[in-house]
Amino acid sequence: MSTSNTTYYIPHKATWPVLATAGLVTTLAGFANYLNGSSIGSTLMVAGLTIFIVMLAGWFTLQSTESESGMYNHGVGISYRMGMMWFIFSEIMFFAVFFGTLWYTRNLSVPWLGGAGSNAATHALLWPSFDAVWPTNGPGNVGGHFEPMGAFGLPLLNTLLLLTSGVTCTWAHHGLIAKNRKQLIQGLAATVGLGFLFVLCQAIEYHEAYTEMGLTLGSGIYGSTFFMLTGFHGFHVCVGAIILSVVLFRSWKGHFSPENHFAFEAAAWYWHFVDVVWLGLFIFVYLM
Amino acid sequence: MSAVIAEHGHDDHHDDHAHGPEKGWLRWIITTNHKDIGTLYLLFALAMFFVGGAMAMIIRAELFEPGMQFVNPQFFNSMTTMHALVMVFGAVMPAFVGLANWMIPMMIGAPDMALPRMNNMSFWMLVAGVLLLASTLFMEGGAPAGGWTLYPPLVLQTGKALPFAIFSVHLLGISSIMGAINIIATILNMRAPAMTLMKMPLFVWTWLITGFLLIAIMPVFAGAVTMLLTDKFFHTSFFDAAGGGDPVLYQHIFWFFGHPEVYVMILPTFGVASTIIPVFARKPLFGYSSMVYATASIAFLSFIVWAHHMFTVGLPISGELYFMYATMLIAIPTGVKVFNWTATMWKGAMTFETPMLFSIAFVVLFTLGGFTGLMMSVAPVDFQYHDTYFIVAHFHYTLVPASVFILMAAGYYWLPKWTGHMYNEKIGQLHFWLSAISVNVLFFPQHFLGLAGMPRRIPDYAIQFADWNMVSSIGGFIFGVSQLLFLWIVIDTIKGGTGEKVTDEVWEDAHKHGLEWTLPSPPPYHTFTTPPTVIPCDHD
Ligand code: HEM
Ligand SMILES: [Cu+2]
Numbered sequence: 046m047s048t049s050n051t052t053y054y055i056p057h058k059a060t061w062p063v064l065a066t067a068g069l070v071t072t073l074a075g076f077a078n079y080l081n082g083s084s085i086g087s088t089l090m091v092a093g094l095t096i097f098i099v100m101l102a103g104w105f106t107l108q109s110t111e112s113e114s115g116m117y118n119h120g121v122g123i124s125y126r127m128g129m130m131w132f133i134f135s136e137i138m139f140f141a142v143f144f145g146t147l148w149y150t151r152n153l154s155v156p157w158l159g160g161a162g163s164n165a166a167t168h169a170l171l172w173p174s175f176d177a178v179w180p181t182n183g184p185g186n187v188g189g190h191f192e193p194m195g196a197f198g199l200p201l202l203n204t205l206l207l208l209t210s211g212v213t214c215t216w217a218h219h220g221l222i223a224k225n226r227k228q229l230i231q232g233l234a235a236t237v238g239l240g241f242l243f244v245l246c247q248a249i250e251y252h253e254a255y256t257e258m259g260l261t262l263g264s265g266i267y268g269s270t271f272f273m274l275t276g277f278h279g280f281h282v283c284v285g286a287i288i289l290s291v292v293l294f295r296s297w298k299g300h301f302s303p304e305n306h307f308a309f310e311a312a313a314w315y316w317h318f319v320d321v322v323w324l325g326l327f328i329f330v331y332l333m
Numbered sequence: 334m335s336a337v338i339a340e341h342g343h344d345d346h347h348d349d350h351a352h353g354p355e356k357g358w359l360r361w362i363i364t365t366n367h368k369d370i371g372t373l374y375l376l377f378a379l380a381m382f383f384v385g386g387a388m389a390m391i392i393r394a395e396l397f398e399p400g401m402q403f404v405n406p407q408f409f410n411s412m413t414t415m416h417a418l419v420m421v422f423g424a425v426m427p428a429f430v431g432l433a434n435w436m437i438p439m440m441i442g443a444p445d446m447a448l449p450r451m452n453n454m455s456f457w458m459l460v461a462g463v464l465l466l467a468s469t470l471f472m473e474g475g476a477p478a479g480g481w482t483l484y485p486p487l488v489l490q491t492g493k494a495l496p497f498a499i500f501s502v503h504l505l506g507i508s509s510i511m512g513a514i515n516i517i518a519t520i521l522n523m524r525a526p527a528m529t530l531m532k533m534p535l536f537v538w539t540w541l542i543t544g545f546l547l548i549a550i551m552p553v554f555a556g557a558v559t560m561l562l563t564d565k566f567f568h569t570s571f572f573d574a575a576g577g578g579d580p581v582l583y584q585h586i587f588w589f590f591g592h593p594e595v596y597v598m599i600l601p602t603f604g605v606a607s608t609i610i611p612v613f614a615r616k617p618l619f620g621y622s623s624m625v626y627a628t629a630s631i632a633f634l635s636f637i638v639w640a641h642h643m644f645t646v647g648l649p650i651s652g653e654l655y656f657m658y659a660t661m662l663i664a665i666p667t668g669v670k671v672f673n674w675t676a677t678m679w680k681g682a683m684t685f686e687t688p689m690l691f692s693i694a695f696v697v698l699f700t701l702g703g704f705t706g707l708m709m710s711v712a713p714v715d716f717q718y719h720d721t722y723f724i725v726a727h728f729h730y731t732l733v734p735a736s737v738f739i740l741m742a743a744g745y746y747w748l749p750k751w752t753g754h755m756y757n758e759k760i761g762q763l764h765f766w767l768s769a770i771s772v773n774v775l776f777f778p779q780h781f782l783g784l785a786g787m788p789r790r791i792p793d794y795a796i797q798f799a800d801w802n803m804v805s806s807i808g809g810f811i812f813g814v815s816q817l818l819f820l821w822i823v824i825d826t827i828k829g830g831t832g833e834k835v836t837d838e839v840w841e842d843a844h845k846h847g848l849e850w851t852l853p854s855p856p857p858y859h860t861f862t863t864p865p866t867v868i869p870c871d872h873d
Contacts, residue, residue: 053444053523055365055444055445055449056365056449056450057355057365057366058355058363058364058365059363059364059365059449059450059453060363061450062450062451062453062454062457063362063363063453063454063457065454066454066457066458066460066461067461069458069461069504069507070461070464070465070504073465073500073503073504074465074497074500076496076500077496077497077499077500080496080562080566081493081496120522120523123522124447124448124518124519124522124523125448127447127514127517127518127521127522128447128448128451128514128515128518131513131514131517131518131548132510132514134548134549135510135514135548135549135551135552136552138548138549138550138552138553139552139553139555139556141553142552142553142556142557142586143556145586146560146571146582146586149579149582149585150577150578150579150582153579154574154577154578154579154581154582155577157579158574158577162649163649181577182570182576182577183570183573183574183575183576183577183578184574184575184577185575185576187570187573187575187576187577188568188576261568262563262567262568262569263567263568263569263570265570265576265577265578266570266571266576266577266578267577268569268570269563269569269570269571269576269578270571272569273560273563273569273571
């Protein structure tokens with residue numbers, strides 16, 4: 046029989062992708078309606094998200110059943126790994142936009158507003174009293190007075206939490222390779238736990254910012270970059286933790302072998318990526 | 334058929350390679366077959382080509398004479414904006430993804446794409462994105478009208494359409510990224526063992542590099558429009574100087590995406606041209622490896638030249654200089670390519686079937702677009718050209734008689750393979766000559782208009798621009814109507830064409846140039862279930 050057909054698994058029809066699209070487009074159309082103040086917005090969003098979640102459950106179940114029944118050979122595994130790696134690359138580019146924005150405003154546009162470069166006239170004519178120091182909410186004092194977020198309270202704790210979770214994740218991987226299921230499950234559980242703890246701390250930090258420090262998404266460019274960067278990161282931590290939970294659940298069901306555990310690897314790569322982004326945030330958003 | 338496929342495939346017949354398609358219309362919704370998905374992409378792109386084309390006809394009708402004739406200025410601006418978005422994201426890009434789907438597995442000896450389920454999803458995400466975009470035409474405040482670049486602060490004045498347009502960009506981005514990941518994984522992981530990287534047809538090479546570009550830039554565009562969304566609805570100040578932000582920042586981010594984006598549309602074009610020209614010149618491609626390196630250099634350079642779109646925005650002088658020189662560098666690898674195509678034809682035993690005619694026109698007219706690009710790369714002179722009809726002429730030369738002509742060429746070249754029928758050569762040639770002449774009548778005068786100072790994106794103009802606008806519009810109408818011939822050709826060929834049964838290789842000695850010509854015409858639903866062992870290689 047043909048070699049590549051017996052080796053490379055090609056599914057012959059797929060219903061989940063269309064559902065995924067339907068779910069996503071309904072959610073987005075709902076969100077757009079909501080932003081426009083239309084009353085059907087939130088209903089559409091809930092409907093779309095429901096479809097999307099059902100889809101995720103269905104598609105993941107299908108993939109794991111296929112994987113456990115040995116349908117994916119080495120070649121399929123390589124395709125999946127490549128897919129995940131390039132996906133993470135696209136995520137890196139997404140974060141690069143916001144890091145780039147932070148860099149541009151801190152090093153170029155804010156100093157220019159203060160008269161740097163050949164922009165003395167801008168400063169003198171438009172905003173003579175503007176003092177271009179970071180953090181700033183701009184010459185218009187947009188959003189009113191705020192206190193910047195320090196680095197050494199919750200953010201430092203969060204750094205430790207995430208770094209530790211990176212270690213527990215690797216420890217779980219060693220357990221998987223060594224066929225030590227207890228270590229695998231404990232390591233994963235610790236990783237997921239630390240991840241959610243991180244999200245909790247972040248929520249507390251946001252709460253403090255909004256209620257006590259006057260720091261909001263509307264606090265000029267500082268508030269915009271701060272919440273956009275940490276917010277998208279926090280969202281990625283949630284996604285990563287959910288993926289790891291699925292992997293934990295599958296480990297508990299006895300899935301994965303030292304040779305075949307793409308889902309674990311993908312989740313772990315994603316987790317390390319989220320970890321590295323946090324280090325960037327800690328340095329460029331909180332410390333500097 | 335292997336046991337693994339039987340479990341989720343059709344259990345009724347698992348004895349053969351000819352695992353047929355699903356019966357009925359459902360086939361097209363749930364298909365994971367690269368040929369089905371390729372067909373879907375190509376037909377969708379063709380439909381969008383006519384939708385975008387209709388918008389262009391409205392633009393040219395309004396500009397036929399000075400004064401306001403048919404539409405109001407707001408709607409006119411919506412038309413220029415939507416025409417560009419539909420053509421770029423709905424027609425040209427999907428058409429090349431369609432070609433990639435159909436041809437890459439057959440060119441590299443793979444049984445299908447690497448990630449077939451995701452393949453299905455990228456197509457449907459595209460449809461969803463375009464539908465969301467099209468829906469804005471019917472909204473309060475009209476479709477986006479601030480130009481396809483969506484510059485703030487102007488675009489933030491869009492009515493109800495704004496969030497829909499932004500989410501449409503997100504969906505199109507998801508679609509492109511998934512498509513690109515799939516193509517890269519297919520090329521890197523699914524090649525027949527004998528198909529080494531430096532034996533791959535250039536179409537495959539150019540798509541490998543384009544895939545990389547797409548994954549690198551679509552998230553950047555997504556990030557930019559996300560900031561538009563939060564600036565509009567969530568009080569952020571990214572593009573608002575009062576809050577310490579900067580509207581110019583948007584332009585930087587947009588063009589960091591936008592410049593590589595134009596190469597997303599042209600690199601696969603180069604690939605198809607490099608595939609077709611050797612066949613009809615009956616010679617191997619000249620300078621294969623230099624073509625590969627030139628493609629890679631263009632891709633690399635495309636990331637470091639973006640601000641040539643912003644020469645007049647008030648960049649520091651060092652920035653103007655850097656971006657000027659960096660942009661000029663692109664002309665070098667581009668020149669290598671044009672030289673190689675010409676050298677391939679040099680002393681070849683050429684014949685001039687429709688695909689070759691379109692390809693030759695591409696070489697000549699794309700070069701013209703490249704020259705005007707070079708003119709505009711000179712920063713101080715660009716102050717004259719910028720935002721005039723000169724730049725409109727430039728990029729239409731690089732997109733219409735280049736990307737679109739090559740898409741036509743690809744259609745004529747591969748339709749016989751896809752359908753098993755020969756297209757009508759007479760109508761094909763008629764289509765070519767009408768298109769090639771009218772496209773120049775349409776766009777060449779726009780150089781004059783631009784040099785004389787006519788601004789782009791305006792529904793009315795001063796009287797001295799009247800003559801050339803009328804000429805341009807006449808060219809536009811002829812070009813638009815001529816494209817109906819292509820539609821006719823596609824339908825006719827699918828239905829049986831000339832009635833002549835084509836051979837496997839269709840074109841004389843084509844089997845020396847690509848694996849796809851060793852397969853039957855039309856190829857069975859599944860091809861290369863066993864990897865081929867002998868790989869044709871049309872270069873040394
Ligand atoms: C030799 C290579 C090229 C050079 C040096 C070049 C240079 C330029 C420059 C300097 C501009 C900005 C003009 C202005 O705004 O004043 C421009 C605009 C543009 N170019 Fe090119 N270009 C080249 C090739 C291409 C190719 C291959 C494509 C597409 C397939 C392309 C598509 C565009 C588009 C779409 C715009 C206008 C964008 C807009 O403002 O809407 N160019 N080009
Ligand atoms: Cu450019």
